[in-house]
Structures are given as structure tokens and as C-alpha cells.
Amino acid sequence: MHERTYDVAVIGGGAAGMAAAVEVRRQGLSCAIVERENQLGGILMQCIHNGFGVQEFKKELSGPEFAEEFMDMVADAGTDVFLSTTVDSIEESEQGKELYCYSRKNGVVKLNAQAVILAMGCRERNRGNIRTPGTRPAGVFTAGLAQRLVNVEGYIPGKNVVIVGSGDIGLIMARRMTWVGAKVHGVVEIQPYPAGLTRNIVQCLNDFEIPLYLSHVVSRIEGKNRVEKVTVSPLVNGIPDEDQSFEIPCDTLLLSVGLVPENELSENAGVEISPITSGAVVDSTMMTSVPGIFSCGNVLHVHDLADYAAEEARRTGAYAVAWLQNKKPARQLRIKAGANVRYVSPGMINPELPDKLYLRTLIVKNNAQLVMKLNNNIVKERKLSHVQPSEMVSVKLTKKDVEDWHAESDSVLEVSVQ
Amino acid sequence: MSAPETKEMICISCPISCRMTVYEENDSIVVKGNKCARGKVYGEEEYLAPKRMVTCTVATDSEEFPRLPVRTTASIPKETIDELLQELYSLNIKLPVKRGTTLIENYHDTGVDVIATMTLPGRA
Ligand SMILES: Cc1cc2nc3c(=O)[nH]c(=O)nc-3n(C[C@H](O)[C@H](O)[C@H](O)COP(=O)(O)OP(=O)(O)OC[C@H]3O[C@@H](n4cnc5c(N)ncnc54)[C@H](O)[C@@H]3O)c2cc1C
Numbered sequence: 368m369h370e371r372t373y374d375v376a377v378i379g380g381g382a383a384g385m386a387a388a389v390e391v392r393r394q395g396l397s398c399a400i401v402e403r404e405n406q407l408g409g410i411l412m413q414c415i416h417n418g419f420g421v422q423e424f425k426k427e428l429s430g431p432e433f434a435e436e437f438m439d440m441v442a443d444a445g446t447d448v449f450l451s452t453t454v455d456s457i458e459e460s461e462q463g464k465e466l467y468c469y470s471r472k473n474g475v476v477k478l479n480a481q482a483v484i485l486a487m488g489c490r491e492r493n494r495g496n497i498r499t500p501g502t503r504p505a506g507v508f509t510a511g512l513a514q515r516l517v518n519v520e521g522y523i524p525g526k527n528v529v530i531v532g533s534g535d536i537g538l539i540m541a542r543r544m545t546w547v548g549a550k551v552h553g554v555v556e557i558q559p560y561p562a563g564l565t566r567n568i569v570q571c572l573n574d575f576e577i578p579l580y581l582s583h584v585v586s587r588i589e590g591k592n593r594v595e596k597v598t599v600s601p602l603v604n605g606i607p608d609e610d611q612s613f614e615i616p617c618d619t620l621l622l623s624v625g626l627v628p629e630n631e632l633s634e635n636a637g638v639e640i641s642p643i644t645s646g647a648v649v650d651s652t653m654m655t656s657v658p659g660i661f662s663c664g665n666v667l668h669v670h671d672l673a674d675y676a677a678e679e680a681r682r683t684g685a686y687a688v689a690w691l692q693n694k695k696p697a698r699q700l701r702i703k704a705g706a707n708v709r710y711v712s713p714g715m716i717n718p719e720l721p722d723k724l725y726l727r728t729l730i731v732k733n734n735a736q737l738v739m740k741l742n743n744n745i746v747k748e749r750k751l752s753h754v755q756p757s758e759m760v761s762v763k764l765t766k767k768d769v770e771d772w773h774a775e776s777d778s779v780l781e782v783s784v785q
Numbered sequence: 786m787s788a789p790e791t792k793e794m795i796c797i798s799c800p801i802s803c804r805m806t807v808y809e810e811n812d813s814i815v816v817k818g819n820k821c822a823r824g825k826v827y828g829e830e831e832y833l834a835p836k837r838m839v840t841c842t843v844a845t846d847s848e849e850f851p852r853l854p855v856r857t858t859a860s861i862p863k864e865t866i867d868e869l870l871q872e873l874y875s876l877n878i879k880l881p882v883k884r885g886t887t888l889i890e891n892y893h894d895t896g897v898d899v900i901a902t903m904t905l906p907g908r909a
């Protein structure tokens with residue numbers, strides 16, 4: 368059995384894993400990335416559209432370009448990379464952690480590390496998660512799988528397409544399928560507002576006159592071997608209305624109904640998972656409930672921008688290094704998601720070392736107000752010109768912000784949006 | 786230009802997504818519904834000559850990496866996109882190729898190139 372020892376081991380080599388590893392190396396500790404695919408980059412490698420890197424690189428790049436910028440940094444930093452290697456379990460040992468991995472080439476590989484950073488990304492929800500009645504014909508794909516088929520493998524999954532869910536992956540695929548010669552007959556969204564970014568609605572649907580059916584559901588999927596048609600129904604008082612239903616003939620259905628962090632490995636290692644984000648519960652240093660195991664990127668909570676995932680991961684790398692150097696926060700305050708806020712990540716804040724918080728709202732609103740309260744006193748307010756659930760809000764807290772907080776150790780910071 | 790028409794559009798310059806009406810009046814372009822100056826600029830350009838970035842993949846001579854992702858270096862007039870796509874789909878790129886390699890130079894005198902956005906190795 369191969370065995371190697373590092374200060375820090377990073378699981379997953381997407382935007383988050385690479386950014387975390389580069390930071391660990393920059394601070395002089397040894398570090399390895401374990402990636403199950405045969406290349407680094409993660410989901411970025413199939414996202415060939417542009418819209419990446421505006422924050423990190425101050426230019427608009429495609430996914431692969433963004434990834435390659437990081438791959439160069441990983442190589443320059445002298446990070447060890449194990450490709451085509453899957454981490455199967457994380458065990459506690461006297462020296463720290465043991466990662467049991469397997470690869471076709473090397474069989475079982477054991478990595479010893481003092482600290483572990485989880486960066487495994489997320490996977491797509493599929494039909495099982497959304498339960499549509501009807502037959503079970505071929506031709507139903509998740510949008511991300513279809514994206515991989517078209518962009519990486521060069522295989523076009525169908526000619527007449529209906530998209531379920533208006534998440535960004537589905538919208539991007541509506542344009543992509545149109546550009547490879549397929550006809551996209553519509554996007555069906557259960558909510559009264561689109562899940563994806565407006566610029567994707569404009570550039571991926573409106574440009575091609577693809578109808579967006581809001582407050583509609585696909586109520587039936589039919590076909591013998593392959594999908595032949597779907598029934599689309601408007602929701603009236605929350606129930607599909609039979610009378611106003613209509614059929615769309617099609618051979619392909621793409622599901623774009625959301626992403627879920629991939630945390631089986633973390634759970635088996637004893638990491639506590641939040642029922643709201645489906646990601647790990649982390650403290651102000653991005654450390655999970657298991658000391659020495661950290662989490663960042665899409666495996667922690669779903670990020671809409673790779674830039675955010677990378678930024679968060681870089682801080683996580685720095686926190687892992689600090690933890691190894693025994694720099695631990697003297698106290699941390701719990702953060703509570705208040706009115707109209709789905710979650711705040713991380714769920715704790717160190718009043719001596721305030722940092723960035725990410726949050727998602729439950730509402731769509733222009734001219735909203737972010738309000739932070741400590742023990743029911745307002746400590747910070749900020750105007751938000753526009754909020755919607757699909758757009759993550761980031762809030763940077765500085766030393767100055769927390770100067771006169773007078774926090775007790777049991778104080779709770781409540782974050783709400785009005 | 787043909788008879789002036791009125792266009793309804795959504796400004797995508799920021800997430801507020803103002804709904805705007807744009808039309809021509811006395812030789813100038815009128816933008817209504819924008820909350821700020823950026824909306825006027827967007828509305829005028831979108832009215833006169835809408836442009837888009839193009840990203841797609843082209844065929845390669847490799848079995849292991851059959852598709853090479855590419856993009857335009859800037860946005861191009863919307864009506865030229867289909868023709869560009871046809872031209873790109875007729876290419877077959879010999880690997881290896883480096884990210885940033887120009888595949889089509891100065892497409893139809895637009896000053897816009899098409900470049901590879903991924904580094905792909907040749908046969909091992
Ligand atoms: C279709 C789509 C479109 C997007 N569009 C944009 C956009 O326009 N602009 C933008 O900025 N962002 C966009 N994003 C978001 C952005 O791409 C992601 O937030 C970001 O890339 C996530 O990075 P990550 O490292 O957390 O996860 P991932 O990229 O998913 O990386 C996780 C890696 O971990 C590996 N892994 C998982 N489990 C194991 C294991 N057990 N052992 C070893 N390796 C493992 C996986 O193989 C994978 O490579 C988009 C995302 C998607 C899906």
C-alpha cells in the first residue's frame with residue numbers, strides 16, 4: 368500500500384480545493400490534493416460559457432480558463448496532486464487523520480495528514496428527488512450531465528428538448544442545445560419567479576424566444592422507450608390545473624432542479640451536517656464539528672460563483688494553517704438567520720477577527736435592507752439594491768464594525784433582511 | 786435603417802433588471818424605464834446592434850479529448866452568430882493545443898478572434 372504524509376490533505380480538486388491548497392503551500396506547509404477525476408478543475412471543466420473570474424482575475428473567463436489559472440498556481444506552489452484517486456474514508460489516528468483512497472493505478476493509497484479540507488463539491492438533484500408521475504422512458508437527463516455529454520464527450524443527447532427548472536445550469540443548457548441545432552420548446556418552473564440569474568434568462572431564453580412557463584409543472588412524462596411527450600400544467604392555488612394543461616412533444620427532458628452538497632464521506636467521518644444547507648456545520652474558522660476537518664466551496668453550501676468558492680477556500684486554507692499553529696479563537700458568537708434569511712455561512716463569528724459572511728435570502732426584493740442585531744440591538748445595517756434567493760449575498764465585517772459590540776460569550780448575532 | 790420600432794427589453798447590466806422600452810424619436814434613441822445611466826447605454830446598444838459572446842466546442846482529432854472548448858475574444862453582432870457556429874462546427878483541431886491559441890483570426894473583419902479556452906495534450 369502506498370503511504371504518504373502531509374501537513375494538510377485537500378479532498379477534491381475543483382476551484383475550492385485548488386484555492387485552499389495554494390494558500391496552505393503559500394504559508395509553507397506541505398499539502399496534497401486528492402481528485403477522483405483524471406484532471407483538476409471539477410465542474411469548471413464542463414462550464415465552457417463565460418462569466419467566471421470577474422472577482423478573482425478582473426476579467427471574464429470561461430470555466431476551463433478559470434480552472435487553468437488555478438492549475439498553474441497549484442503547480443507553481445509545489446502541491447502534490449493525486450489524480451484518478453477517490454477518498455473512501457477519513458479515520459482518526461494518533462498523529463491526526465488517515466485518508467484511505469483508492470485508484471485504479473495504485474490500488475489503495477493511505478495519506479496521513481494533520482488537517483483535512485473537504486472540497487468535494489455538489490451533485491445534482493435528479494428525478495427521484497422531484498417525483499414526476501408517468502412512465503420511465505429514456506431521455507431524461509440532469510442538465511449538468513447533459514452539459515458534460517455535449518461539452519466534454521461531444522455527444523448530443525436529443526433534438527427536441529424541454530427543461531424542468533429554471534436554475535442557471537438549465538438556462539445555460541437551453542442556449543447550448545439551441546447552438547448545437549436542437550430545438551428547446553420551453554423551460555418549466557414551479558416557482559412564480561425564475562431560479563437563475565436574469566442575464567441568463569435574457570441571453571439564454573429570450574434571445575432564442577424560448578418560452579419560460581412560471582408557476583407551471585411537468586405533470587406527466589410519457590413515452591415507450593424514449594420520452595415522446597410531457598404534459599405541462601399551470602399551478603392554480605398550488606395545484607396543477609388539468610383543464611389548462613397542454614402537451615409538448617419532445618424526446619429529451621433536462622432537469623435543472625438544484626444542487627446538493629456531496630457529504631457522504633463527511634458524514635461517515637462524523638461531521639455534523641446542517642439540514643438547511645446540506646453542508647457541514649462550521650465555526651468561524653470554517654472548521655467542522657470534527658477538530659482538524661475543515662470545509663469550503665460547494666460541499667459546504669452551494670455557491671453561484673466560482674470566484675466566491677475560491678475566495679472562501681483561500682480563507683479556509685489559512686484557517687487550517689492557523690489551527691495547526693495552535694491559533695484558535697478565544698471566543699465565538701453564534702450567528703442566527705433572522706427574518707427572510709435562509710442561512711448564514713459560517714454559522715459563527717470571532718469578534719476578535721471578523722471575516723466575510725455569505726447568506727441567502729428567502730425573498731425577491733429591490734431596495735432591501737440588511738440588518739444585524741446583537742442581543743436585539745442593531746449593530747450594522749446595509750442597503751442591498753436587489754436580493755433574490757438564487758443570488759448569494761456577501762457581507763464583509765471589519766474590526767471597526769465590531770469595535771463597540773460589547774459581546775458576551777452567549778451573545779447571538781441575528782442577521783435579517785427587510 | 787428600416788422603419789423605427791419600439792423594443793421592450795430587460796437591462797442586464799446589474800441584478801436589478803429594469804424593464805425598459807426603447808424607441809427612436811427625432812433621430813435619437815429614447816430609453817425609458819432605466820433606473821440609472823448604465824441602462825441607457827445598454828438600451829442604446831441593444832437597440833442598434835445587439836452583440837453577444839459566443840462559447841462552444843469544436844471537434845478534435847483525439848479520441849480521449851474529442852471536444853475543445855472555444856470562445857470569441859469579444860462579443861459579436863447577434864445576426865452573425867449562426868454563421869460563426871457553422872464555421873466552428875466544420876473545424877477539426879489537431880491536438881495538442883494550448884489555451885489562448887487563435888483558431889479564427891479577425892472574424893469577418895469584426896476585430897474579434899476565436900480562441901481555445903483549454904489546454905489539451907496530444908497522443909501520449
Ligand atoms: C452548470 C454550472 C454553471 C455555473 N456557472 C457559473 C458562472 O457562470 N460563473 C461562476 O463564477 N460560477 C458558475 N458556477 C459555479 C461554480 O462553477 C462552482 O461554484 C465552483 O466551481 C465549485 O467549486 P468546488 O471546488 O466547490 O466544486 P467542484 O468543482 O464540484 O469540485 C469538487 C471536486 O471534488 C472531487 N471529488 C468529490 N468527491 C471526491 C472524493 N471522494 N475523492 C476525491 N475527489 C472527490 C470531484 O471530482 C470534483 O472535481 C456554475 C456551476 C455549474 C454547475
Ligand code: SF4
Pocket residue numbers: 796797798799800801802803818819820821822823824825
Ligand atoms: S438600468 Fe441601471 S439599475 Fe436598472 S438594471 Fe440597468 S444597470 Fe441596473
